[in-house]
Amino acid sequence: MVHNDMVEVRGFSFLKEIFDQRGWPFPVQVPLDGECTAEELARRMDLPREKIEGVFINGLAGPLDRTVHPGDRVAFVPPGTPGPYRVILGLVKTSKEQNNSVPGDAGN
Template identity: 45%
Template sequence: MPAMIELRAFMGLADTFRERNWDNPKTVAVTGEMTGEEFLAMLDLSPDAVEVFFVNGKAFTPDLAVVTGGDRVALAPQGVPGPYRVLLGFKKMG
């Protein structure tokens, strides 16, 4: 049975959401557990466009992220400037 994920996008990915007429945050139905890469494929977003997944406030690279219903997920694009990396909590990831 599908469960919902609350999905937010930062910076340039927020522009993609607007271009697709998606809400930000967007509610996404998922069934079971998905890897970050599977989740991006379901959304038709390039893995190269996303540097960081935030799952319930914790930062992961797309290849290490795992999402499931009830999670709060945010996506940050490649190339986030240094000060924002600190504010968002993923300075040491790249």
């Protein structure tokens, strides 16, 4: 059960190995006193950014700029997810989505 001031965090593949090396339970409960991005949460947990490609927040996949709130369930996804699944999971945009981006938008 996730408390209101905590987030439940999981890491898959290489990231699960880091959790194990650090002696963290799976999932690990991380205190969070307000919202932050998934990237900021990973930084607070000292997880290597280069080993994270995307995130699931409450079962919905997306990029690391998504917002995490206290009480959320978070799972970090490592690089290496097969091509089509990266689009299906929302880890990358399709070429059509990129072409419809607002000028000046980095495509995030």
